[in-house]
Each structure stands twice: as structure tokens, then as C-alpha cells.
Amino acid sequence: MALSRFASSSRSGSLLKPLSSAISLRRPISTDTTPITLETSVPFTAHQCEAPSRTVQTTANELLTFFRDMALMRRMEIAADSLYKAKLIRGFCHLYDGQEAVAVGMEAALTKKDCIITAYRDHCTFMARGGTLLEVFAELMGRQAGCSRGKGGSMHFYKKDSNFYGGHGIVGAQVPLGCGLAFAQKYSKDEAVTFALYGDGAANQGQLFEALNISALWDLPAILVCENNHYGMGTAEWRAAKSPAYYKRGDYAPGLKVDGMDVLAVKQACTFAKEHALKNGPIILEMDTYRYHGHSMSDPGSTYRTRDEITGVRQERDPIERIRKLILSHDLATEKELKDIEKEVRKEVDDAIAQAKENPVPESSELFTNVYAKGLGVESFGADRKEVRATLP
Amino acid sequence: MAAIFQGVGAAATLSSSPSNSFVPKKFLTSPRRSFCVPSSVVVRSDGSVNFDLNSKSRRAQQLVANAVATKADSSAASSSSNPGHELLLFEALREGLEEEMERDPCVCVMGEDVGHYGGSYKVTKDLAKKFGDLRVLDTPIAENSFTGMGIGAAMTGLRPVVEGMNMGFLLLAFNQISNNCGMLHYTSGGQFTIPIVIRGPGGVGRQLGAEHSQRLESYFQSIPGIQMVACSTPYNAKGLMKAAIRSENPVILFEHVLLYNLKERIPDEDYICNLEEAEMVRPGEHVTILTYSRMRYHVMQAAKTLVNKGYDPEVIDIRSLKPFDLYTIGNSVKKTHRVLIVEECMRTGGIGASLTAAITENFNDYLDAPIMCLSSQDVPTPYAGTLEEWTVVQPAQIVTAVEQLCQ
Numbered sequence: 189m190a191l192s193r194f195a196s197s198s199r200s201g202s203l204l205k206p207l208s209s210a211i212s213l214r215r216p217i218s219t220d221t222t223p224i225t226l227e228t229s230v231p232f233t234a235h236q237c238e239a240p241s242r243t244v245q246t247t248a249n250e251l252l253t254f255f256r257d258m259a260l261m262r263r264m265e266i267a268a269d270s271l272y273k274a275k276l277i278r279g280f281c282h283l284y285d286g287q288e289a290v291a292v293g294m295e296a297a298l299t300k301k302d303c304i305i306t307a308y309r310d311h312c313t314f315m316a317r318g319g320t321l322l323e324v325f326a327e328l329m330g331r332q333a334g335c336s337r338g339k340g341g342s343m344h345f346y347k348k349d350s351n352f353y354g355g356h357g358i359v360g361a362q363v364p365l366g367c368g369l370a371f372a373q374k375y376s377k378d379e380a381v382t383f384a385l386y387g388d389g390a391a392n393q394g395q396l397f398e399a400l401n402i403s404a405l406w407d408l409p410a411i412l413v414c415e416n417n418h419y420g421m422g423t424a425e426w427r428a429a430k431s432p433a434y435y436k437r438g439d440y441a442p443g444l445k446v447d448g449m450d451v452l453a454v455k456q457a458c459t460f461a462k463e464h465a466l467k468n469g470p471i472i473l474e475m476d477t478y479r480y481h482g483h484s485m486s487d488p489g490s491t492y493r494t495r496d497e498i499t500g501v502r503q504e505r506d507p508i509e510r511i512r513k514l515i516l517s518h519d520l521a522t523e524k525e526l527k528d529i530e531k532e533v534r535k536e537v538d539d540a541i542a543q544a545k546e547n548p549v550p551e552s553s554e555l556f557t558n559v560y561a562k563g564l565g566v567e568s569f570g571a572d573r574k575e576v577r578a579t580l581p
Numbered sequence: 582m583a584a585i586f587q588g589v590g591a592a593a594t595l596s597s598s599p600s601n602s603f604v605p606k607k608f609l610t611s612p613r614r615s616f617c618v619p620s621s622v623v624v625r626s627d628g629s630v631n632f633d634l635n636s637k638s639r640r641a642q643q644l645v646a647n648a649v650a651t652k653a654d655s656s657a658a659s660s661s662s663n664p665g666h667e668l669l670l671f672e673a674l675r676e677g678l679e680e681e682m683e684r685d686p687c688v689c690v691m692g693e694d695v696g697h698y699g700g701s702y703k704v705t706k707d708l709a710k711k712f713g714d715l716r717v718l719d720t721p722i723a724e725n726s727f728t729g730m731g732i733g734a735a736m737t738g739l740r741p742v743v744e745g746m747n748m749g750f751l752l753l754a755f756n757q758i759s760n761n762c763g764m765l766h767y768t769s770g771g772q773f774t775i776p777i778v779i780r781g782p783g784g785v786g787r788q789l790g791a792e793h794s795q796r797l798e799s800y801f802q803s804i805p806g807i808q809m810v811a812c813s814t815p816y817n818a819k820g821l822m823k824a825a826i827r828s829e830n831p832v833i834l835f836e837h838v839l840l841y842n843l844k845e846r847i848p849d850e851d852y853i854c855n856l857e858e859a860e861m862v863r864p865g866e867h868v869t870i871l872t873y874s875r876m877r878y879h880v881m882q883a884a885k886t887l888v889n890k891g892y893d894p895e896v897i898d899i900r901s902l903k904p905f906d907l908y909t910i911g912n913s914v915k916k917t918h919r920v921l922i923v924e925e926c927m928r929t930g931g932i933g934a935s936l937t938a939a940i941t942e943n944f945n946d947y948l949d950a951p952i953m954c955l956s957s958q959d960v961p962t963p964y965a966g967t968l969e970e971w972t973v974v975q976p977a978q979i980v981t982a983v984e985q986l987c988q
Contacts, residue, residue: 303737305733334770335770336768336769336770336772337770337771338770339767339768339770340768340769340770341768344768344769346768346769346770346772346773347772348769348772348773353733353736353773354765354768354769355768355769356760356761357760358756358760361729361756361757361760361761363726363729364725364726364727364728364729364730364732364733364757365729365730365732365733365736365757365761366733367726367729367730367733368729368730368731368732368733368734368735368736369733369734369736369737371730371733371734371739372733372734372736372737372738372739373737374715375689375715375734375739376737376739394725395723395725395726395729398721398723398725398726398727399723399726399729399730401721401723401726402720402721402723402726402727402730405721406718557771558766558767558770558771559766559767559805559806560766560806560808560830561766561771561774561776561829561830562829
């Protein structure tokens with residue numbers, strides 16, 4: 189039944205073509221680690237380098253993990269949408285649904301020693317780096333259990349122990365920070381790399397080119413990843429960039445254009461980029477992806493693009509649907525099992541939200557903590573201190 | 582009574598430095614505390630010379646040098662038997678930087694022409710030869726990005742010292758300094774500290790033109806999460822540089838273009854100046870004059886005239902621009918009841934404006950007269966020498982102000 193549904197699907201352009209199917213018997217949810225070889229839907233386009241092969245190796249276990257992780261992220265973002273409309277999340281909320289493949293594929297190619305830094309659309313990247321749902325929802329609702337103790341908000345998620353450096357509100361400013369992280373890795377001889385993510389809107393910032401120049405001069409293991417969802421808030425890429433070939437704009441720096449809705453392609457590209465950066469310095473990856481929501485919750489997302497476009501992408505290129513079809517076509521799990529996973533994930537998200545709602549708001553004294561790192565035993569209350577205490581450490 | 586100290590305080594930060602495998606050198610608190618022994622350290626001029634108050638700038642420079650030499654002599658008399666060594670302010674900065682780089686391998690320097698060229702004001706001369714290109718980094722002219730890179734590196738535990746060739750150029754990096762440097766510790770809920778030092782020369786120089794004579798301390802002062810200090814003598818330059826590097830917080834160290842060639846004798850021993858402490862330059866009874874950086878020398882020059890006229894001004898170099906050392910300042914106000922602030926910032930929104938507000942809020946009851954604040958004019962600094970002179974506060978104006986205040 190799974191196969192027949194697969195066969196009847198006429199939108200085959202984006203389906204992965206199996207070269208060999210290692211599994212002939214249908215089994216319950218597979219934790220099999222026998223390698224499966226597949227081809228990515230589109231080949232990579234390269235600039236100033238050799239593109240990696242289209243052929244990727246994966247396992248049943250990995251595919252199911254991808255499915256689960258992306259389903260979790262999708263559910264989380266949709267739940268955040270409802271919470272925002274219920275006024276439990278305030279301010280700015282930028283949702284990542286549609287782009288999950290980039291976060292999940294990237295994480296699969298890296299270790300926790302590698303650093304990731306991104307802009308404000310960071311909920312899913314934070315999750316991929318090992319964040320918990322409670323930390324996400326508590327931070328979004330401004331509660332104590334949030335990853336930044338409720339003081340950062342949607343745009344300031346950080347996880348130091350997994351080398352996730354956030355979470356930045358000002359467009360483009362995170363890229364020089366990312367190159368600084370790469371510099372520190374080179375300085376300390378870490379043999380790790382930094383992925384600095386930015387969007388197509390940020391790609392026109394001067395500081396990117398400055399940072400790329402310095403990274404190339406100093407041979408830093410920096411990978412600049414442009415998550416090109418084709419719209420910088422309300423401005424389409426062709427209206428903002430004279431040259432929307434973002435992977436080529438590094439000029440002297442090699443670049444690779446990747447189908448960002450294909451998690452296996454993302455993983456392959458990131459593995460390639462990591463190897464490249466450790467030997468040859470910076471490289472640019474352009475992830476061709478799409479966001480279903482508007483730029484943020486205040487943007488309906490339909491004034492600058494048609495609903496047909498959005499549904500079209502959802503039908504043809506959705507990352508979760510791809511993996512679902514792949515799993516079903518290879519008989520790695522049944523339709524029902526996948527639905528069960530989705531139900532499980534939904535329950536997890538609901539539980540986390542309930543828990544986060546119970547969580548208290550920060551104490552008022554938290555207003556003044558973490559302004560400065562403690563040193564000399566002095567507490568600081570702003571430029572003119574009402575009380576000056578100097579205690580020896 | 583809170584202990585005011587110069588030195589030991591950085592121990593807390595030493596232990597948290599991740600890859601510091603050095604045993605910290607024992608550092609002594611310097612005996613050169615000019616306020617602790619009132620009888621021996623009051624700087625009284627010889628008295629007889631009546632300075633021409635409309636003196637040209639060159640004469641002023643000679644007088645500045647005199648003021649320093651006098652101070653050094655008197656404090657040398659009261660210091661320990663160790664004679665110390667004499668050097669210029671930029672050399673003191675370099676010494677501080679070099680000692681910290683030797684002590685902690687995480688300290689690195691980045692800036693334009695700091696490496697092979699040796700620094701445009703020679704603060705980093707020969708450091709690249711000694712420590713290599715990975716620790717003393719020549720950057721392209723891209724302040725926004727290399728300041729951002731310094732901040733990113735600091736997030737992982739490195740301790741970069743970012744040099745702005747002129748403080749004014751750091752306006753290009755304002756976003757990085759304000760949003761990332763100042764705020765990341767807070768917005769990450771304390772996960773990241775940014776132990777970066779941003780330093781560079783600023784202030785009005787010798788006919789450098791409007792864009793190269795800016796006073797950035799007034800623009801940066803509202804940024805939460807950063808500390809700002811201004812050095813004025815070789816002694817405090819070295820001490821503040823070392824304290825800033827050891828601090829876990831981002832520190833902006835303001836130097837002044839005209840003070841780099843000041844000469845002073847400083848101790849041979851390792852010492853650090855407290856980042857949040859003001860310096861008592863000259864204790865007195867009649868009026869508290871608060872100043873910092875180059876204006877300290879104009880104030881001391883005016884002090885000579887004032888002493889001749891029978892006034893006894895108390896001069897405090899506030900050094901810490903953010904946060905203010907309200908302890909020292911408050912004690913002084915309680916003693917003298919009159920305050921004059923002499924600063925190089927512009928009238929509008931400068932350090933003087935904030936300091937006036939802070940003192941009024943906290944010590945209003947102790948004031949016998951409204952606070953007077955002498956600042957630079959709210960104009961772009963002109964090129965013509967005479968006009969430039971009138972942009973900043975001159976000793977004559979300080980004398981007049983004190984006379985007015987003490988009526």
C-alpha cells in the first residue's frame with residue numbers, strides 16, 4: 189500500500205530516486221544501520237570548487253531520526269504560532285517551518301565541538317543543537333526556565349555547552365561574530381569549524397564581505413551559510429540583490445548551492461564544507477529553502493507572494509514529506525508508525541507548553557543580574573551607583 | 582568604610598580564565614597613593630611665575646610636561662626605595678599589554694597596522710615580532726567586522742584587545758559594541774562573558790580636523806554592560822590596561838592623542854589599577870574639580886594659578902567613566918560642597934552631563950552652589966589652530982569658573 193501510493197504520486201520531480209533498496213521485507217520501525225545509498229534530488233552547483241557527489245549514504249535509523257526531528261520542529265513552530273496569537277508570546281517571533289531540513293541536515297554533519305551561530309530565526313537551530321522544548325517555550329513566554337532565563341526572548345537563544353552562539357537580532361551582525369568564533373578555533377587549534385548562518389536579506393550587508401575577506405586572509409575555518417528563503421521580510425531577492433547567486437558572491441571564496449529542502453543534500457554539503465574549511469579556509473553555502481510563515485508573526489506573508497506559491501512549495505518540496513515518502517518507499521516504517529511518531533511529537537510539544545505555562549516569571553532582582561560578569565565583588569546598578577561596595581575577592 | 586585599593590581585585594577574574602595555566606605573579610599594591618598622606622603630597626607650585634593665560638598651544642605643552650614632572654618628583658619621594666623606571670605613556674601601555682600577553686596566552690591584539698607596522702602610535706611596537714602573526718593581527722580597514730570578530734572570539738574565552746586606530750573609527754562598529762559586546766552577557770542569561778578590551782586614542786588633538794577629534798565616551802556611555810575607563814598618566818595607563826585585560830567584562834579604554842608622550846617614572850613591580858576607582862590628584866578644601874584624560878593637565882595648570890590666588894582646589898581624575906566612582910566623588914563633595922566638572926566632551930550629552938545628574942541626585946544636600954560643568958563647545962572641531970583652542974576648555978576658563986563658584 190505504501191508502494192502503490194508512492195507510484196501514484198505524479199509529482200515525482202522532487203522524489204529521491206533509490207539506486208538500491210537494501211530492505212525487501214517490511215519491518216516495524218527500523219533501527220537498522222545498514223547503509224542505504226540514495227541520490228539527492230538536484231545536483232550541487234559549485235563556484236570555484238569541485239561539487240560533492242550527488243550520491244549520499246544514509247541508514248534507516250538516520251532517516252527516521254530526521255523524520256522525527258523535523259516533525260518535532262514543525263510541530264513546535266506551529267504551536268508557537270498559536271501561543272503568539274494567544275498573546276503568550278510577545279514581541280517578535282520568527283518561525284522556521286519549511287526550513288527544518290537545513291537545521292537537521294547541518295547538525296547531522298557536525299559534532300558539538302563545531303560552532304553554529306545564526307540570526308533571529310533560531311528556534312529550530314537551538315533544538316537541533318540539543319535544546320529542550322521546555323527551554324524553548326519558557327524562553328518564548330519569558331519564564332525562568334528559558335534558555336536565557338527569560339531575558340533574551342525569541343531572538344536570543346543560546347546554548348553554550350553545545351557551542352550554539354545564538355540568536356541575534358541585528359541582521360548580519362552575527363557573521364563577523366561567527367568569523368571570530370572560527371578565529372578562536374584556529375587560535376586554540378581546535379580542529380573544528382564554525383557555521384555562520386544568515387539570510388538572503390543579510391547577504392547584502394557590507395560586514396559580511398569584510399568578515400569574509402578577513403577570514404580568507406587569515407585562513408579561518410569559517411563556513412558562511414546563506415539560508416535563502418527568497419524573501420528579505422517583504423522584499424523578494426531579485427528586488428534586493430543585483431546578483432542573487434549568493435553562493436557566487438564570495439568571489440574568491442568557493443561556494444556551493446544546495447537544495448535546502450533536501451535534508452540529505454544539506455548533510456552532504458555540510459560534510460563537504462567542513463572538510464574544505466579545515467584545509468582551505470572559508471566557503472559559502474547557499475541553501476535554497478522556503479519559509480511557509482511570513483517573516484515574523486506580524487507579517488501575514490501573503491502580501492508579497494501568492495498563496496499558490498506557498499502551497500506549491502508545500503506540495504512539491506516540503507522536507508518532511510520527502511522523508512516520509514522515502515521511508516515509505518523503502519519500507520522502513522508503515523504509514524501508521526509515522527503517524528504515531530507525529531502524534532507522539534505533538535504530545536511532547538503540548539506537554540512542554542503546559543510545563544512552560546506553569547513556570548514562573550523571573551524575579552525582579554533578575555533585572556540587574558548578568559549586566560556585568562562578577563568581578564571584584566562589586567555589583568553594578570548603572571552609570572551612577574546608589575551604593576558603592578568594593579569587597580576583596 | 583569600603584576599602585579603596587589598587588591592585589588585588591583582579592584575582593577573581595584570574596581564576597575564571599579558562600586556559601590560564603600560569604601561576605599569577607604576586608603583585609603589590611603600589612605605595613603611590615597620592616591621597617593617603619596629606620602633608621607630603623600636596624602639589625604647591627613655586628608660586629612666583631604668573632602664566633600668560635592666553636598662551637599659545639606650544640607653551641601649554643611645555644607647562645603640561647612640567648606638571649607631570651612635578652607630580653612624579655613628589656611621589657617618588659614618598660614611594661618605596663625601589664626607583665622604578667621612566668617611560669612614556671605609549672610605552673607604558675605597551676609594557677602593560679606585553680606583560681599580559683606573556684602571562685596569558687589567550688590575549689591577542691587586533692587592529693589596523695598593529696602588527697608589522699608596530700601601531701600608528703607605537704603602542705604595539707615589536708609585539709608582532711615577539712608573539713607572532715596569530716597573536717598580533719593586522720586587520721584590513723573593516724572596523725565593523727573585526728570588532729565583531731573580536732567579540733565572537735571573546736565569547737569562546739579568548740581575550741582580544743581590539744585597537745581602533747582612532748576612537749572615531751569605532752563609530753563604524755557601534756552596532757557590534759552596543760548590541761553584541763554590551764548585551765550578550767545579559768541576553769544569554771549569563772552564559773557568555775565577553776572579556777574584550779577595546780582601546781584607542783581619541784579626543785581633540787593638534788588640528789586633526791573634525792572627524793579625527795571625536796570624543797566617543799559620550800556616545801558609548803549609555804550602553805549597558807560595558808565599562809569605560811580613561812587613562813591619563815603612564816602609571817594609570819599601564820595599570821588600567823592590565824586591569825582591563827584581566828576583567829571578565831568588556832572594557833573600553835580611552836587614550837588621548839596628545840598624552841602619548843608624557844613621561845613618568847613607574848614602579849618595576851607588577852601592579853594593576855582598579856577599573857572602578859577615581860584618582861585623587863590633589864587633595865584640597867575649597868572646591869572639587871572632577872576631570873579626566875587630557876583635561877586633567879589643564880586643570881592642574883589652572884590649579885597653580887588658583888593656588889597663587891589663595892584657593893585650595895581638590896582635583897580628582899575620575900578615570901572610571903562608567904560606572905562613576907561615586908564613593909570618592911561623594912566624599913569629596915561632602916568635604917568641599919562645591920563641584921566643578923572639567924571635561925573634553927561636548928556640552929550636550931557628555932560625561933559631564935551624566936556626572937552632573939549623578940551628583941545632583943545623590944549629593945544634592947551637600948552642595949552649596951550649583952554644579953558647574955565646563956565642556957567643549959557643541960561644534961565640530963575646526964581645523965584652524967586658534968578656533969580649535971577655543972573649542973576645548975582652557976586653564977583660564979577653569980580659573981574663572983572656580984572664582985565664580987567660590988564667591
